[in-house]
Amino acid sequence: MIQKYVCFHLLLHTNEAISVIIEKENVHIMTEGDRTMKVQTIKVELAETLKAKPNGAHLDFGTIFTDHMFLMDYKEGEGWYDPRIVPYQSLTLDPAAIIFHYGQTVFEGLKAYITEGGEVQLFRPEKNFERLNHSNDRLCIPHIDEQFALEALKQLVEIEKDWIPTEEGTSLYIRPFIIATEPYLGVAPSKQYKLMIILSPVGAYYKEGINPVKIAVENQYVRAVLGGTGEAKTAGNYAASLMAQEVVSKDGFAQVLWLDGVEKKYIEEVGSMNVFFKINGEIITPALNGSILQGVTRDSVIQLLKHWGLPVVERRIAMAEIAEAYESGTLEEAFGTGTAAVISPIGQLTWEEKDLIINDGKTGEISKKLYDTLTGIQYGKVEDPFGWTVKVGSN
């Protein structure tokens, strides 16, 4: 095995002495002038043989994985330790590991893009690690060092950069996740965890250009409720969503629109996306109420709209209000936002047997402009006035 080591320095806090104060395996805490630094070494073990890369023109989502992955362990009393990049391989876990029984786990999803000039970039990756810690809070999982995790991610992507497909709309999907690994059948937070990052080259979401979808408003099943785990990116929310999706997809719908779990009146999300409506010139999205996910794309869309001087409001929206706007002819656009599709225009919304056809079932002007601008920034084709992109391999 080829071994290499990558160093990463983290400023901990100020201090006077100059000496190494802790040194063990690949963690070094040392002081330099008035700064205390933690030097974490990421051990890298490269695969001896590499897999054949897939054809970028025929990629699906989430079925092919790259040659390497990042791993780090946590043990109570010790904290996060042993960061390493190793060949992509199976996990070996006790059948009693808490993840298999009580679902104590969180995850993230983001992408690496390749620009025309061949540069590799990430889109607001710090937001994903910030959200991962937010999810950790709700699931009683210890925080990770966001800066360190981002550094590890960059190292991994740098090693796997030949896996980033170059065809239009393709990218490298990045899945950081944490699982509870302690073998224990009691219902209590685990004392052991694994943080992992795996990578998957993914095809263009829209093979023939951005295209509106049909959405069914879900009246029976609930994804999340206030006081539950809806604001966290955690497995149980997705497990809860499978059934509704199965039911509506039989009737030709792409996704469901989730209503709030309390009154089944207010709009929450669309499938695994946040959702926006343009009514009478104003763009409205459900406020972050504790049961919906704080989407990175959602936040970017809000910032872009404000930047363009367009009116955008975050507030509670009843489904009835959308239906009324439709009746009065003021419902101009609707679209979902998320890392996978970026912008997903909604061409039809079906609620209580009624079909609301939005913008003649065509992609709206704002949806198109947002899609072009966001993907433009992600692929380095248009200027990034917000400093959203982060280069890989340039430090």
Add this chain to the structure above:
Amino acid sequence: MIQKYVCFHLLLHTNEAISVIIEKENVHIMTEGDRTMKVQTIKVELAETLKAKPNGAHLDFGTIFTDHMFLMDYKEGEGWYDPRIVPYQSLTLDPAAIIFHYGQTVFEGLKAYITEGGEVQLFRPEKNFERLNHSNDRLCIPHIDEQFALEALKQLVEIEKDWIPTEEGTSLYIRPFIIATEPYLGVAPSKQYKLMIILSPVGAYYKEGINPVKIAVENQYVRAVLGGTGEAKTAGNYAASLMAQEVVSKDGFAQVLWLDGVEKKYIEEVGSMNVFFKINGEIITPALNGSILQGVTRDSVIQLLKHWGLPVVERRIAMAEIAEAYESGTLEEAFGTGTAAVISPIGQLTWEEKDLIINDGKTGEISKKLYDTLTGIQYGKVEDPFGWTVKVGSN
């Protein structure tokens, strides 16, 4: 490795011919007279060395596992296949397995008891496999053959019978569970699963006799909501419960009492137990409303109470009603029911800063009688008029 085979015959449907119609590995579909039978062979691979058995007097819950486990796989198009009992061992799974990301999983919990005469028995195990399939429905997991799974469980317990502790109140905890194993990052039901059964010798729940606990009524966090997964025994519900439990245990409470997620008014469950109240001579428990688990102990308690001619009602109960009954002096008893504790008397219920002390903080008469009768039946000390116990190793 010592290999042995156990045969189990399942009647499929009537048929005329007499011949073997499918035969592959360890599945044989054959006809005999007018019956079609599926003969599934459970392959048994015994461990070469056995672990030391723990001291039954000092057992905790869910930390020690026996020498063997049961496993069976599922693949779309093939169904459930390769049932086997193997040495207890780690699972090897792709890091992209759906269980790690979207929590598609269900589980059960029941116990094997040893009688004074040395017989091994299970308590209503068919109810657990029935509930497992009910949970499967909600989680889009394919049904298991309940009869076959029970047979596999009996075989496993028979092999591990020396692991059943004999000390008063101890038992062998049984954890059947199913996990989604397909490596795929799309949010969709898995095409591959594993059904497993692991066993853990557990100590007496009450080391010094049945004892009341302090419970806090939870006003912020929600375990489950109508339309969600509360009626299924699935990981996400338990992940959602960790935080509330962490918060109240710091204040000395044993568990939380969960209110409904919609109005935060009505009583649902207590920790991982169903709950009963005795008010003015009548015993009341929340009706099965779709968001609470259909406890086997709950059902047994209801049947026992009816058998004794006591008034028992399943209906919606507001927490305010309990507080009123307390004020008027008619709240006579309260207790949780579940496989782990059987009956857990509630001595104190704290709601909105107010402490309701129930039955002077002592175990009530009905609670005690239920506990004695149920554990009596489970350990074969009192007659079982309902046919609830199932012997292992006697067929």
